[in-house]
Amino acid sequence: MRQPERPVGIVGYGAYVPRYRIAAQEIARVWAASEGALPITSKSVPGPDEDTITMAIEAGRNALKRAQIAPQQLAAVWVGSESHPYSVKPSGTIVAEALGTSRWISAADWEFACKAGTEALSAGMGLVGSGMADYVLAIGADTAQGRPGDALEYTAAAAAGALIVGPAQQALATIEATVSYVSDTPDFFRRADRPYPMHGNRFTGEPAYFHHVSTAAKQLLAELGRTAADYHYAVFHQPNVKFPQTVAKQVGFTPEQCQAGLLAGEIGNSYSAASMIGLCAVLDVAQAGDRILLASYGSGAGSDAYSLVVTEALVAARNLAPRTSAYLKRRQLIDYATYAKWRGKIVE
DSSP states (O other): BBBSSEEEEEEEEEOOOOOOOOOOEHHHHHOOOOOOSOOOOOOEEEOOOOOOHHHHHHHHHHHHHHOOOOOOGGSSSEEEEOOSSSSSOOOHHHHHHHHOSSSSSSSEEOOOOTTTHHHHHHHHHHHHHHSSSSSSEEEEEOOOOOTTSSGGGTTTTTTEEEEEEEGGOSSEEEEEEEEEEEEOOSEEOOOOTTOOOOOGGHHHEEEEEEEEHHHHHHHHHHHTTOOGOSSSEEEESSSEEEEEEHHHHHOOOOHHHHHHGOHHHOBBBBBHHHHHHHHHHTTTOTTTTEEEEOOOOOOOOEEEEEEEETTTTTTHHHSSSOHHHHHHHHHOOOOOHHHHHHTTTOOO
């Protein structure tokens, strides 16, 4: 368990979800697949002018509004993703420039499959907790791709979540502690220059997602001397609707504790953003004193777990930027042909 010497917390947060959706039934129709066990209802699709960078900027702006700090006060802008638009040129520098930060800043890209965003969050805790910085912006953003006709195509979605780490006395939610648990488990991977990822099939569920997420969450609870009953909310990485509900039960949480942060049914698996926008959705409704458990997951594989406590400052700050629910409500369905065109699935 890691706890910074200088207490830290989330001083600003923001989400962004594209307005466009494709229904899982539409994907099943095109591929003549069974609609009996679709993993979600619909998934978010980035518009033709949207990518990981544009979504990260929008989420970052929302986080800055809630933090009520100037962009020049940020010491770092870190963007976690597995779908950066450029293989070499960093996303972090573009996001920092668009947000109006100082040039004297750390800007970088992070990678660890779906938990790249929380990797940046943990590093931000270290930078602020050591006293080297006052504010760090950690973003998880992805425009995930799935091979046409593959099971992953039903869930691979797009969104961004941004969290600003700062001193605990200014926090909307303090971070009590965190743990990280990793192993070399090849459940999901994409080789360099390949357009679509591949499943490790038998590694995907039990030895990968469930083992890592439940182990990290249980370890954090044990070291804090707590149980699931001590928490009002829990947010788990959500590749679909079933997985987070199953792992929540394994750790001891009820469906009611997880409902506020469970967005996969509506927007699919937003990869690096998934657990972070789940936390944003919970912060949109939580009250002072509520305790939140957050557990991310990244294929390959690993999980970061955090314990947070909401402060009285949250209620006033949450209305300074659009809530996550506002992005969910502006839902506009598109057909498969439009989706395939926008996502570059038609190749000469």
